[in-house]
Amino acid sequence: MNASEFRRRGKEMVDYVANYMEGIEGRQVYPDVEPGYLRPLIPAAAPQEPDTFEDIINDVEKIIMPGGSASEATLVALLAARTKVIHRLQAASPELTQAAIMEKLVAYSSDQAHSSVERAGLIGGVKLKAIPSDGNFAMRASALQEALERDKAAGLIPFFMVATLGTTTCCSFDNLLEVGPICNKEDIWLHVDAAYAGSAFICPEFRHLLNGVEFADSFNFNPHKWLLVNFDCSAMWVKKRTDLTGAFRLDPTYLKHSHQDSGLITDYRHWQIPLGRRFRSLKMWFVFRMYGVKGLQAYIRKHVQLSHEFESLVRQDPRFEICVEVILGLVCFRLKGSNKVNEALLQRINSAKKIHLVPCHLRDKFVLRFAICSRTVESAHVQRAWEHIKELAADVLRAERE
Numbered sequence: 314m315n316a317s318e319f320r321r322r323g324k325e326m327v328d329y330v331a332n333y334m335e336g337i338e339g340r341q342v343y344p345d346v347e348p349g350y351l352r353p354l355i356p357a358a359a360p361q362e363p364d365t366f367e368d369i370i371n372d373v374e375k376i377i378m379p380g381g382s383a384s385e386a387t388l389v390a391l392l393a394a395r396t397k398v399i400h401r402l403q404a405a406s407p408e409l410t411q412a413a414i415m416e417k418l419v420a421y422s423s424d425q426a427h428s429s430v431e432r433a434g435l436i437g438g439v440k441l442k443a444i445p446s447d448g449n450f451a452m453r454a455s456a457l458q459e460a461l462e463r464d465k466a467a468g469l470i471p472f473f474m475v476a477t478l479g480t481t482t483c484c485s486f487d488n489l490l491e492v493g494p495i496c497n498k499e500d501i502w503l504h505v506d507a508a509y510a511g512s513a514f515i516c517p518e519f520r521h522l523l524n525g526v527e528f529a530d531s532f533n534f535n536p537h538k539w540l541l542v543n544f545d546c547s548a549m550w551v552k553k554r555t556d557l558t559g560a561f562r563l564d565p566t567y568l569k570h571s572h573q574d575s576g577l578i579t580d581y582r583h584w585q586i587p588l589g590r591r592f593r594s595l596k597m598w599f600v601f602r603m604y605g606v607k608g609l610q611a612y613i614r615k616h617v618q619l620s621h622e623f624e625s626l627v628r629q630d631p632r633f634e635i636c637v638e639v640i641l642g643l644v645c646f647r648l649k650g651s652n653k654v655n656e657a658l659l660q661r662i663n664s665a666k667k668i669h670l671v672p673c674h675l676r677d678k679f680v681l682r683f684a685i686c687s688r689t690v691e692s693a694h695v696q697r698a699w700e701h702i703k704e705l706a707a708d709v710l711r712a713e714r715e
Contacts, residue, residue, distance in 0.1 A: 314366075329370070337689075342668055343663065343666045343669045344381040345379065345666070346379050350379075354376045355376065386506075386533035387429055387430055387433045387533070388436055390502065390531040390533075391420060391434070391473050391502075391504070392437055393551075393557045394472055394504075394556075395439065396556075398414070398418065398500075398502075399411055399414050401500075402414055415439065417469050418439045418440065418469075418472050418473075419439065419470065420439050420441045420442070420473035420474065421441070421443075421444055421473070421474045421475070422452075422474065422475040422476075423443065423452040423476070424443040425446050425451075425477065425481075425482055426443070427477070427508070430475050440469070442460060442464070446487075449638065452487040452492055453488050453491055453492070454491035454495055457474070457491075461499060473501060474496050474504070476492055476503060476504070476505050476506070476529075477505075477506045478506070478510045478522060479508070479510025479522075479641065481508075481673075482645075482673040482675060482680075483637040483643065483645045483675055484509070484640055484641055485637065486510070488525070489505070489523075489524060489525025489526060489529070490525035492525075496528060503528055504529065504530065504532075505526060505531070505532040505533070507534040508533065508534055509534075510534070510539075511534020511548075512534060512536060512538065513613050513617070513641050514534075515610055516610050516613050516614060522640070529552065530552050530553070531552065533548065533550075534547070535547045536597055536600075540600065540609060542597055545593070546593045546597060547593075612688075616686070617641055617685075619642075619692060620639055620642045620644050620685045622695055623644050626695075626699045627699075632648055632710070633646055633647065633706075634646065636678065642684060642686065643683070645681070645683075646680070647679065652677075654709060654713055655672075655679045655681060656679055657713075658681070658706055659681055661705045661708065662681075662701075662705055665701070667698075668698045683698070
C-alpha cells in the first residue's frame with residue numbers, strides 16, 4: 314500500500330468508525346452468535362495472494378462484527394512484597410531458606426476482592442486468605458486483626474494485604490483508615506486496588522473515599538475502566554521504588570545502555586514482569602489534552618447522577634429493592650423474592666438483547682447490577698432501560714403466579 318492509497322483507505326476507515334458510532338444504538342448490545350460461529354466462515358489457511366481491501370472490510374462487517382467484541386499491578390505488588398519480606402527475614406536469620414519462608418507466607422484480601430487477587434496469590438505461590446466483610450461489604454479492622462493473630466499463632470508470616478476501593482461486585486470500599494495502621498504496624502505491604510473507582514477521585518467530592526491512602530505501599534487504578542482511555546491502561550503508584558526494582562532488576566549485558574545509571578531516565582523494565590512496554594501513557598496524554606480536567610470531572614459526575622436517577626426509579630417500585638448503597642456509577646438491585654425469580658428476570662433481560670446486565674452474589678442473594686459506563690449514555694437511555702426491566706419483571710412475576 315503506497316502513501317496515496319494509505320491516505321484514501323485511512324479516510325474510508327474514519328468514515329467506517331464514524332458510521333459505527335452514529336448507528337450504535339441500532340446494534341444489539343450482545344451478539345446473536347454462538348461460540349465457534351467464526352470457524353466455518355473463515356478459510357482454513359491464509360490466502361496465497363493478497364485479498365483486496367474492499368473484500369477485507371466487507372468481511373469485517375459481515376463476519377467479524379456479528380461477534381461483538383488487566384491489570385497485573387496486584388501481582389507485581391505481591392511479588393515485590395514477597396521479595397522484601399524474604400530479604401528482611403534472611404537478613405535477621407541467615408539460616409532461613411527461601412523455601413522455608415515461602416511456605417509460611419500468607420496474604421489477605423476482603424471476601425469481596427476481585428478474582429485477580431486470588432490469581433496473584435496462585436502465581437506468587439503464597440497462601441491467600443479472605444477476610445469477612447461487614448454489613449456494607451467492607452473490610453474492617455476487627456476482622457483483619459483477628460485473622461492476623463490467629464495466623465501468627467499458627468506460625469504463619471503475614472506479609473501482604475489488598476484493600477479494594479470500589480469492589481467489582483457492589484462498589485463497596487474497604488476501610489483504609491482502619492486497616493492501614495494495622496498493616497503499617499505489622500510490617501505488611503498494603504496494596505490498594507481502585508481499578509474502577511480510582512477514576513472518580515479526579516472529582517474533589519469523591520476524594521474522601523481515599524482517606525487512609527497514606528498508609529498504602531502501592532496503589533492502582535485502571536483509566537480504561539472509567540476515564541475514557543482505550544483498553545488497556547493501568548496506572549500504578551509505589552511508595553518506595555526500590556521495593557519494586559529490588560524484586561525485578563536484572564542487568565544482562567545485552568540490555569545495558571549508557572543512561573541506565575545516569576539518573577536521567579526511569580528504566581521500567583525493572584518495575585514489571587515484561588521487559589518491554591507499550592506507550593500507554595500516550596493514550597492518557599491525548600485524553601487529558603482533549604477533555605481537560607473539567608471535562609473528565611463532568612463525565613464522571615454525569616454518570617454518578619444517572620446512577621442515582623436509576624436508583625430513584627428502582628426505589629419507587631415496591632416490587633424491587635436496592636441491595637447496597639449507591640456511591641458511584643453502579644446500582645445493585647433485585648426483585649424482592651427468591652434468587653430463582655431474579656435469575657429468571659436476568660435471563661429474560663439478556664435474552665432480549667436490548668440491554669445487558671452482569672449479576673453477582675452478595676452473601677446468599679442473587680443480585681442484578683446496572684452499571685453506567687458508556688460515553689454517550691443519557692437520561693433517556695436510563696429511562697428506557699428501566700421501562701424495559703419493569704415490563705420483563707411483570708412477565709416473570711406473572712409466570713411465577715401461573
